[in-house]
Amino acid sequence: MSAVLSPTISPTPVVDLGIATLNPQTFKVACSNCNLRELCMPVGLSEAELTRVDELVGARRRIKRGEVLFRNGEKFSALFAIRLGFFKTCVASEDGRDQVTGFQMAGEIIGLDGIVNDHHTCDAVALEDAEVCVMPFDKIEELSREVNALQHHVHKIMSREIVREHGVMLLLGSMRAEERLAAFLLNLVQRLHARGFSRSELVLRMTREEIGSYLGLKLETVSRTFSKFVEDGIIEVKQRQVKIIEPDALKNIVNSQTCL
Amino acid sequence: MSAVLSPTISPTPVVDLGIATLNPQTFKVACSNCNLRELCMPVGLSEAELTRVDELVGARRRIKRGEVLFRNGEKFSALFAIRLGFFKTCVASEDGRDQVTGFQMAGEIIGLDGIVNDHHTCDAVALEDAEVCVMPFDKIEELSREVNALQHHVHKIMSREIVREHGVMLLLGSMRAEERLAAFLLNLVQRLHARGFSRSELVLRMTREEIGSYLGLKLETVSRTFSKFVEDGIIEVKQRQVKIIEPDALKNIVNSQTCL
DNA sequence: CGCACGGTTGACCTGTATCAAGCCGGGTGG
DNA sequence: CCACCCGGCTTGATACAGGTCAACCGTGCG
Numbered sequence: 001m002s003a004v005l006s007p008t009i010s011p012t013p014v015v016d017l018g019i020a021t022l023n024p025q026t027f028k029v030a031c032s033n034c035n036l037r038e039l040c041m042p043v044g045l046s047e048a049e050l051t052r053v054d055e056l057v058g059a060r061r062r063i064k065r066g067e068v069l070f071r072n073g074e075k076f077s078a079l080f081a082i083r084l085g086f087f088k089t090c091v092a093s094e095d096g097r098d099q100v101t102g103f104q105m106a107g108e109i110i111g112l113d114g115i116v117n118d119h120h121t122c123d124a125v126a127l128e129d130a131e132v133c134v135m136p137f138d139k140i141e142e143l144s145r146e147v148n149a150l151q152h153h154v155h156k157i158m159s160r161e162i163v164r165e166h167g168v169m170l171l172l173g174s175m176r177a178e179e180r181l182a183a184f185l186l187n188l189v190q191r192l193h194a195r196g197f198s199r200s201e202l203v204l205r206m207t208r209e210e211i212g213s214y215l216g217l218k219l220e221t222v223s224r225t226f227s228k229f230v231e232d233g234i235i236e237v238k239q240r241q242v243k244i245i246e247p248d249a250l251k252n253i254v255n256s257q258t259c260l
Numbered sequence: 261m262s263a264v265l266s267p268t269i270s271p272t273p274v275v276d277l278g279i280a281t282l283n284p285q286t287f288k289v290a291c292s293n294c295n296l297r298e299l300c301m302p303v304g305l306s307e308a309e310l311t312r313v314d315e316l317v318g319a320r321r322r323i324k325r326g327e328v329l330f331r332n333g334e335k336f337s338a339l340f341a342i343r344l345g346f347f348k349t350c351v352a353s354e355d356g357r358d359q360v361t362g363f364q365m366a367g368e369i370i371g372l373d374g375i376v377n378d379h380h381t382c383d384a385v386a387l388e389d390a391e392v393c394v395m396p397f398d399k400i401e402e403l404s405r406e407v408n409a410l411q412h413h414v415h416k417i418m419s420r421e422i423v424r425e426h427g428v429m430l431l432l433g434s435m436r437a438e439e440r441l442a443a444f445l446l447n448l449v450q451r452l453h454a455r456g457f458s459r460s461e462l463v464l465r466m467t468r469e470e471i472g473s474y475l476g477l478k479l480e481t482v483s484r485t486f487s488k489f490v491e492d493g494i495i496e497v498k499q500r501q502v503k504i505i506e507p508d509a510l511k512n513i514v515n516s517q518t519c520l
Numbered sequence: 521c522g523c524a525c526g527g528t529t530g531a532c533c534t535g536t537a538t539c540a541a542g543c544c545g546g547g548t549g550g
Numbered sequence: 551c552c553a554c555c556c557g558g559c560t561t562g563a564t565a566c567a568g569g570t571c572a573a574c575c576g577t578g579c580g
Contacts, residue, residue, distance in 0.1 A: 091426045095515035099430040113426065115419035122426060141412065145405045152401065158418040159375035165425035166351045166373065166382060170359040172432035173476035177568070208527065216433035221568055223528055239527090239577085255355035437536070467558065478537055483560055499545085499559090 030054045031133075039107025039195075040081040040133075042153035049147050056143060057081075057133040069110070069124040069132060076114025078136045082106050085130020086205040089113075090213070091122045100214040102164070103127070103188070103206060106195060109157050111137075127205040172216045175254075180215040181225045182253040185235070189244060200247070204240040290314045291393075299367025299455075300341040300393075302413035309407050316403060317341070317393040329370070329384040329392060336374025338396045342366050345390020346465040349373075350473070351382045360474040362424070363387070363448075363466060366455060369417050387465040432476045435514075440475040441485045442513040445495070449504060460507070464500040 031037050032050045041053060060083065063069050069080060072092065086105050092098040101122060104110050114120040115137065144151035171180055185202075193199045204211070208226075209219040217225075229235045234250060236243040244250065291297050292310045301313060320343065323329050329340060332352065346365050352358040361382060364370050374380040375397065404411035431440055445462075453459045464471070468486075469479040477485075489495045494510060496503040504510065 091430050093430055093434070093515060097430070097434045099426075099433045101426050101429050112419055113423050116416045116423055121423050141408070141415070145408075145411065148401070148405075151405065155401070155414075155418070156376050158415070158422065159372055161422050162418065162425065163373050163376055163381050165422065165429065166359075166361050169361050169425065169428055169432060170351050170353055170357070172429060173359045173473065174353070174357045207525095213433065218569055219527080220529085220570080224568090227528075255353060468560095469558085479559080480538080480561085481536060484536095487560075 031057060034083070036081075036083060036107045040109060042149040045147070045149055049149070052143060052147060053150065056135045056139055058136055058139070059134050061132050061134055063126040063130045063132065065126055065128050065130075067126055069126065069130075070114070070120045071123050072120055074114075074120045076111065076118050076120050076137070078134050079109050079111040079140065080124075080132040080134060082108050082110065083131045083133055085132075086127045087124050087130065088127055088206060088210060088214075089122045089124050098213065100206075100210055102168075103214065105191060112158055112161055127210075168214075177215075177217055177221050177225050178228070178253050179256070180217065181211075181222065181229070182250040184211065184215055185242065185244065186247070186250055186254065200244045202242050202244075204242060291317060294343070296341075296343060296367045300369060302409040305407070305409055309409070312403060312407060313410065316395045316399055318396055318399070319394050321392050321394055323386040323390045323392065325386055325388050325390075327386055329386065329390075330374070330380045331383050332380055334374075334380045336371065336378050336380050336397070338394050339369055339371040339400065340384075340392040340394060342368050342370065343391045343393055345392075346387045347384050347390065348387055348466060348470060348474075349382045349384050358473065360466075360470055362428075363474065365451060372418055372421055387470075437475075437477055437481050437485050438488070438513050439516070440477065441471075441482065441489070442510040444471065444475055445502065445504065446507070446510050446514065460504045462502050462504075464502060 031041055032054050034040075045053060058078070061069075061080075063085070069087065070076075082104055084106055086103065087110060088100050089102050089104065089110060090098050090100045104124075110124050110132075111120070113122050140150075140154060144154055171183055175183065188204075189199065189202050192202055206214075207219070208222045211217075212219045212222045215222070226235070226237050229250075230237055232249070234244075234246045234253075236245060291301055292314050294300075305313060318338070321329075321340075323345070329347065330336075342364055344366055346363065347370060348360050349362050349364065349370060350358050350360045364384075370384050370392075371380070373382050400410075400414060404414055431443055435443065448464075449459065449462050452462055466474075467479070468482045471477075472479045472482045475482070486495075486497050489510075490497055492509070494504075494506045494513075496505060
């Protein structure tokens, strides 16, 4: 169902090599020796293609916790591959409501929303100190005319996002609070596990309110539902640390129609 | 905010020219003289490019009301441009719940969900007799390596779908029943108007239950909300014919935070 | 130290779901 | 041609999940 990734990929701490560039926030980098390559880039490229793909990444950029990577209305010019850290994206309606549309972690690509109208239509905010690879979109288009694997990869990434959002629509349209939270936890831990982290323990990088916004619930409901899961012995919660004790119980909650 | 399209584009009745082909359901066709071209295809192509793009459409295919164009799990091989008719797409969860993820009309492209895993992940069902142009995806990729405008167009279509789904997430995650239905009606009529239909009258091609599924509501709630709008003099409803009397009232309902 | 922000918990309220009855209109078969 | 039937729709009565409001707690930061 979801992409199967080598669980041996684990982010190494980012070492600042002190390579000076024009912009203090950015510095040169290559995909060819990046340990997240298998997440962002197509596999099975030739040596020649790989060096071409290296040129895609103009620079890296660091974003501190709480800062925005891009904002609704800003000119779109590049996609971003998350190298390190954790983001949320959110849209706002005219009357000020806003909705978290996703949480993104290392190896994932953000910015796809900007392609249609050449302007971003959501905000991307770092939930912890982060680092992204900036990939100018015109370069992506140029190169993907020549490297078929890259072309198809771009299409797959966009299609994957569409399918993910279908899943969120299903969640928001038909699930009850417990089901939503259970699905959320399972999804998070699965993605983290694909990146070499624990299958049962995770640290939430977002507030209860942000979780609630994503899941279409109020923060109090999120909190109560966490408490219920703890009472039932399904998970343990200490602040933002969550330990999944009974993964099967969570799975049962997700697909149990009406929790009969 | 949304694509502005010439309101003069109006679908002509499809005349079956009786051109026999191998498959009785399919026959050859060209984009270059299709009056929906501006909706599916990039604008500003040269003559040469236009003839190349004509090759994209392998065939047309007719789908009767109630029949499926593609189904969850089926092998993905092509995108479909709707030439005539009205579709819904829906996803199902393992436990049998299902969720309408969108309603698509003439000029729109469906099938994007299939690209990631080479298999479709949702069902596309015709809500009225329909006709689509079948565009094999490998041909699309091939041609978009050569025709830059086509490449960018494909990217835009996918990005547009992502942005649309963001909007649905906002709706499902934060709006109340009245707001959802008002937003739904405004969206439908706006898209129909862009196709040359009335700005105030529309015919619903879907049941209350399908509307409810899309909006995350039960059919009774949809029905009651329609009734309320009628009582308030905002719309008139006769079966599936809807006439919008007070578009501004609908707009106010959509962005009124909590209907204070 | 103390403030402020995030989180928990309780009491109560309300919007929507659920269950149930009945209506309407279009299609089918006698 | 009419009667019937059935699917889609409406409407009412009631239930309940989750929202709202409010008080309080813990922890980490200035």
